[in-house]
Amino acid sequence: xxxxxxxxxxxxxxxxxxxxxxxxxxxxxxxxxxxxxxxxxxxxxxxxxxxxxxxxxxxxxxxxxxxxxxxxxxxxxxxxxxxxxxxxxxxxxxxxxxxxxxxxxxxxxxxxxxxxxxxxxxxxxxxxxxxxxxxxxxxxxxxxxxxxxxxxxxxxxxxxxxxxxxxxxxxxxxxxxxxxxxxxxxxxxxxxxxxxxxxxxxxxxxxxxxxxxxxxxxxxxxxxxxxxxxxxxxxxxxxxxxxxxxxxxxxxxxxxxxxxxxxxxxxxxxxxxxxxxxxxxxxxxxxxxxxxxxxxxxxxxxxxxxxxxxxxxxxxxxxxxxxxxxxxxxxxxxxxxxxx
Amino acid sequence: xxxxxxxxxxxxxxxxxxxxxxxxxxxxxxxxxxxxxxxxxxxxxxxxxxxxxxxxxxxxxxxxxxxxxxxxxxxxxxxxxxxxxxxxxxxxxxxxxxxxxxxxxxxxxxxxxxxxxxxxxxxxxxxxxxxxxxxxxxxxxxxxxxxxxxxxxxxxxxxxxxxxxxxxxxxxxxxxxxxxxxxxxxxxxxxxxxxxxxxxxxxxxxxxxxxxxxxxxxxxxxxxxxxxxxxxxxxxxxxxxxxxxxxxxxxxxxxxxxxxxxxxxxxxxxxxxxxxxxxxxxxxxxxxxxxxxxxxxxxxxxxxxxxxxxxxxxxxxxxxxxxxxxxxxxxxxxxxxxxx
Numbered sequence: 001x002x003x004x005x006x007x008x009x010x011x012x013x014x015x016x017x018x019x020x021x022x023x024x025x026x027x028x029x030x031x032x033x034x035x036x037x038x039x040x041x042x043x044x045x046x047x048x049x050x051x052x053x054x055x056x057x058x059x060x061x062x063x064x065x066x067x068x069x070x071x072x073x074x075x076x077x078x079x080x081x082x083x084x085x086x087x088x089x090x091x092x093x094x095x096x097x098x099x100x101x102x103x104x105x106x107x108x109x110x111x112x113x114x115x116x117x118x119x120x121x122x123x124x125x126x127x128x129x130x131x132x133x134x135x136x137x138x139x140x141x142x143x144x145x146x147x148x149x150x151x152x153x154x155x156x157x158x159x160x161x162x163x164x165x166x167x168x169x170x171x172x173x174x175x176x177x178x179x180x181x182x183x184x185x186x187x188x189x190x191x192x193x194x195x196x197x198x199x200x201x202x203x204x205x206x207x208x209x210x211x212x213x214x215x216x217x218x219x220x221x222x223x224x225x226x227x228x229x230x231x232x233x234x235x236x237x238x239x240x241x242x243x244x245x246x247x248x249x250x251x252x253x254x255x256x257x258x259x260x261x262x263x264x265x266x267x268x269x270x271x272x273x274x275x276x277x278x279x280x281x282x283x284x285x286x287x288x289x290x291x292x293x294x295x296x297x298x299x300x301x302x303x304x305x306x307x308x309x310x311x312x313x314x315x316x317x318x319x320x321x322x323x324x325x326x327x328x329x330x331x332x333x334x335x336x337x338x339x340x
Numbered sequence: 341x342x343x344x345x346x347x348x349x350x351x352x353x354x355x356x357x358x359x360x361x362x363x364x365x366x367x368x369x370x371x372x373x374x375x376x377x378x379x380x381x382x383x384x385x386x387x388x389x390x391x392x393x394x395x396x397x398x399x400x401x402x403x404x405x406x407x408x409x410x411x412x413x414x415x416x417x418x419x420x421x422x423x424x425x426x427x428x429x430x431x432x433x434x435x436x437x438x439x440x441x442x443x444x445x446x447x448x449x450x451x452x453x454x455x456x457x458x459x460x461x462x463x464x465x466x467x468x469x470x471x472x473x474x475x476x477x478x479x480x481x482x483x484x485x486x487x488x489x490x491x492x493x494x495x496x497x498x499x500x501x502x503x504x505x506x507x508x509x510x511x512x513x514x515x516x517x518x519x520x521x522x523x524x525x526x527x528x529x530x531x532x533x534x535x536x537x538x539x540x541x542x543x544x545x546x547x548x549x550x551x552x553x554x555x556x557x558x559x560x561x562x563x564x565x566x567x568x569x570x571x572x573x574x575x576x577x578x579x580x581x582x583x584x585x586x587x588x589x590x591x592x593x594x595x596x597x598x599x600x601x602x603x604x605x606x607x608x609x610x611x612x613x614x615x616x617x618x619x620x621x622x623x624x625x626x627x628x629x630x631x632x633x634x635x636x637x638x639x640x641x642x643x644x645x646x647x648x649x650x651x652x653x654x655x656x657x658x659x660x661x662x663x664x665x666x667x668x669x670x671x672x673x674x675x676x677x678x679x680x
């Protein structure tokens with residue numbers, strides 16, 4: 001069974017698995033405030049484009065529990081303030097902005113006092129989460145159609161149950177294939193610097209009993225040359241109108257290598273990942289993260305003191321390298337003229 | 341000044357810098373026996389194709405110091421036995437075999453007793469080392485001719501002073517450019533799993549005052565897309581007759597990406613790296629190393645218990661991706677019909 005990455009705690013806090021601690025420890029945290037949800041997103045305790053959208057929506061609800069007796073104006077003002085805080089937690093994934101925009105719309109159009117608006121927001125956050133779960137399944141069903149039986153799939157980063165409210169995006173088809181008793185094997189890029197592949201994808205696939213093999217990012221090209229990879233499935237943090245998309249650093253190189261070796265290369269994402277307001281990929285803000293993520297590992301320096309390092313968290317893959325976009329609306333092709 | 345990676349100790353042992361400990365600690369070790377040299381090669385205390393050839397030749401000498409009073413037959417038999425041990429320490433780099441083959445030839449053709457043969461072997465090992473130092477400089481001089489002023493060079497693994505008896509192979513041109521006051525900047529692939537880029541290349545370039553920036557292996561493609569890389573320089577562990585060559589895992593992917601982005605891609609190596617007995621690259625034995633190099637980092641697990649991992653230490657880059665081979669004999673093109 002795939003793992004469940006997020007839920008409400010009995011007291012209404014946002015319950016997450018601390019993804020920084022995996023695979024060494026499985027730590028559940030109850031995030032009581034919007035501030036602690038924003039911190040958890042910033043520190044990657046909770047990550048994955050769809051999941052941080054859900055977490056932000058739920059965080060807005062958890063963080064306004066104590067304001068239910070407030071007047072409508074006070075309540076709405078606080079919602080706007082906390083949304084602002086949450087939306088700035090990470091810049092690249094559009095799902096965060098999308099979920100908070102949707103929550104703001106609901107708050108505005110719900111009449112009544114703080115308690116009434118809060119109840120509606122609570123229901124909306126739960127709906128966003130449930131919709132995501134359903135979207136993951138639909139993405140998986142569409143993905144299944146391009147997955148040959150006995151497929152060797154290569155994936156990058158983590159786009160599974162730990163990245164969503166359901167069974168993932170790029171990993172969804174793999175979960176469904178396994179559920180149906182079809183043979184499937186996954187090569188998992190470790191995904192430096194933060195090792196979401198080795199730490200998270202290997203953990204959740206192993207948990208579900210799906211055969212998988214870890215490789216360093218630099219080994220993927222040789223597996224393709226040796227014809228050991230049938231298809232590459234990756235996720236997305238933002239997809240532009242023309243189909244260019246941002247995803248974890250290393251994705252663009254895989255896309256070029258896939259094209260060179262004739263390996264189909266698919267991007268899997270819920271429709272909420274589309275940002276039709278951006279015409280092309282080089283307009284996507286790319287989050288520069290701390291150089292220490294590259295120079296320090298498990299608390300030990302792996303580069304000399306003071307070494308300069310670049311650490312862009314994401315890269316942009318132009319649409320021309322993408323075989324298809326596996327979404328909850330089917331396998332589609334750009335242009336994407338309609339935002340969700 | 342570039343670092344000196346190997347030398348004779350005053351007592352005739354092989355003095356090395358323990359490259360596993362860098363950059364955290366600079367530990368010098370005196371290897372007293374051929375067995376300890378073989379262990380050091382196997383454990384990567386000493387690594388780099390040219391340097392392990394030199395270390396093996398010197399180890400043969402250090403390991404027979406106590407046999408100088410033996411008869412010729414006893415001495416020669418021991419040399420053969422220790423050569424066998426040393427040649428099997430690592431399978432991919434041909435320089436190891438080349439250096440030991442040369443030592444064996446000298447032993448056979450030198451007349452006299454153990455002491456006489458030992459003296460000749462000592463001189464020959466020193467010559468191999470000195471020749472390597474001179475070859476590095478010549479490789480650097482040829483490399484300089486393709487290095488634009490102000491170049492941004494991308495390199496993989498460690499091919500510098502820590503990989504040779506001199507100033508390196510792929511890094512030699514960079515050292516010479518810096519020595520001549522030319523502007524040069526190096527992007528250094530960290531080179532997973534063993535991080536020779538972050539641990540060793542960043543250390544020795546920093547030591548020499550050469551500007552360098554560390555990146556994860558997955559970030560190289562995006563730098564090329566952004567036109568931030570003028571040329572790629574890598575080393576080689578074995579070059580076949582047709583020009584296919586083995587080098588650290590990750591090299592092949594870089595070569596494909598370089599071709600795709602129109603970035604010149606050069607392989608730099610001493611002529612002793614050519615193995616004309618092998619017609620093409622897929623015949624090169626590729627060393628499979630322990631999966632724990634991928635799943636454990638600085639003593640801490642970074643993948644779940646029991647995770648399967650592939651860890652080929654090298655990959656093969658077909659000749660068609662290579663702009664040129666920078667050798668001590670000039671910048672050359674295959675076929676290479678003559679072994680050194």
